[in-house]
Amino acid sequence: MTRPEGESEGADSPIPLPAGHAAGSPAGSVAGPAAKPRENLVHSLHDEVLARLREFIVEGNLGPGARVPERLLCERFGISRTPLREALKVLASEGLIDLLPNRGARVRRIGEREIVELFDVMGGLEALAGRLACERISDEAYAAIERLHHDMYGHYLRRDLHGYFTCNQAIHDRIVQAADNAPLSAAYASFAGRLRRARYSANLDANRDRWGEAMREHEEILDALRRRAGAELSDILFRHLRNKRKAAADREAAVPALGEIVAGESA
Incomplete structure (x- = not known):
């Protein structure tokens, strides 16, 4: 929760x-x-x-x-x-x-335009990672991702966003690792930190059940990876990031500039 x-x-x-x-x-x-x-x-x-x-x-x-x-x-x-x-x-x-x-x-x-641009780049990187991962992932690495997925689903059922997000990010990281491409991993890491907060907040979207939608997309991701369907997984991952982009941009725009949740504190 x-x-x-x-x-x-x-x-x-x-x-x-x-x-x-x-x-x-x-x-x-x-x-x-x-x-x-x-x-x-x-x-x-x-x-x-x-x-x-x-x-x-x-x-x-x-x-x-x-x-x-x-x-x-x-x-x-x-x-x-x-x-x-x-x-x-x-x-x-x-x-x-x-x-x-x-x-x-x-x-x-992060401004709305920057969120759009960053998520599109991340979508492209994850799409490539998914295609390569389907060519190179070992059975052991897939099994580890499958366990993370089941753990993530348990957190989703309990509405434990902290646990869900931890597993979620681990799954995306493992797919990039399975691609076994050093330049891709370096590029991914350079963008991942900048979007971490936006990716988390996207699940809090009040206008639609983005969290539930993301969980269903992860079911598709796991299924395509299990079948080693590279082109399909590439498309799913790009769409997954596009959908998250919309929710993240809406959340970012809804927060007042310089709004401090922890207030009255001097540095």
């Missing part, structure tokens, strides 16, 4: 310390023979902060154009500003936020 505005799963609890780092231990100390080197602990914390911050923004806790409230997020995640700002740099490179010189960061607002 979708969460109330401003809420994110587990967001009120601090990010757990990586294994081997006991709470209250001196900086750099280890706890037992399984402890990791300090640099690995720092890397693990960075990955955790990045994942939670990305999820927080993608799931609409901050509206398009909203200021990123650094102090509030540090308190929410139980971290200092240093790991938060490092994560913000990564999200800026992914196209989710804009860094403002000496003024913090804002959630990047």
